[in-house]
Amino acid sequence: MLHHLSFAVTDIQRSAAFYDAVMAPLGYGRVWEDETFVGYGTEAGKDTFALKLRPQNAGVPGDGFHVAFAAPSREAVEAFYAAALAHGGTDNGGVGLHPEYGPDYCAAFVMDPDGYRIEAVV
Template sequence: MLHHISLGVSDIDRTAAFYDAALAPLGYVRVWEDLVPGADNQAVGYGVSGGGDKLALKQRSIGQRPPGPGFHLAFAAADQEAVVAFHAAALAHGGTDNGAPGLREHYGPNYFAAFVIDPDGHHIEAGDREGSAC
């Protein structure tokens, strides 16, 4: 259904370093970049190696703020170990814990996920593909 989504960020270098680390355990990498130090509208894109972007980060120095309550991005993970590694990498690179890795049986009997807040306040999740989606 979705081609890609873009998020505004206040510091492209800091946020790209966060997503480089957090998305690596999930198999997603930086697939393109348009970086001009000091310029607004710099951007990077993430997806599977050799493919197009599914997530773009765009620097917005003025007026950048995360979407309101209820909005979050959920990334697919291959297994529970990838969810755990996503959470650990996110916290080690400036993320804030918003739900440790674990079963979320209220979403489905096998739904294993972890939740973090990125350095710009965006709520993100990694969920095991084998679990039921919420």
């Protein structure tokens, strides 16, 4: 359904370092970049998630909005969570099984350095 999604960020270097770390365990990496933009995906030149530098008007959506990234395994979910906390993210619901969403729903919930709510799920 979605072709791509982008977040407005206040510090492109800080955000790119964070997303480099959390995307790697999920199998995603930088596929395009310039001074004000970093795109992530699996194929060169074809980003599906992007960061755009907007220091004056980066507005983070409120509670109720989040983005869930597909993970290949539970180990990748755990690695995503550890990388997020090690690179400026904060816990937003823990990591592991979340039976409130289903018997096998394994996810990690964090907030990135700008305050976006993100999740890795398998």
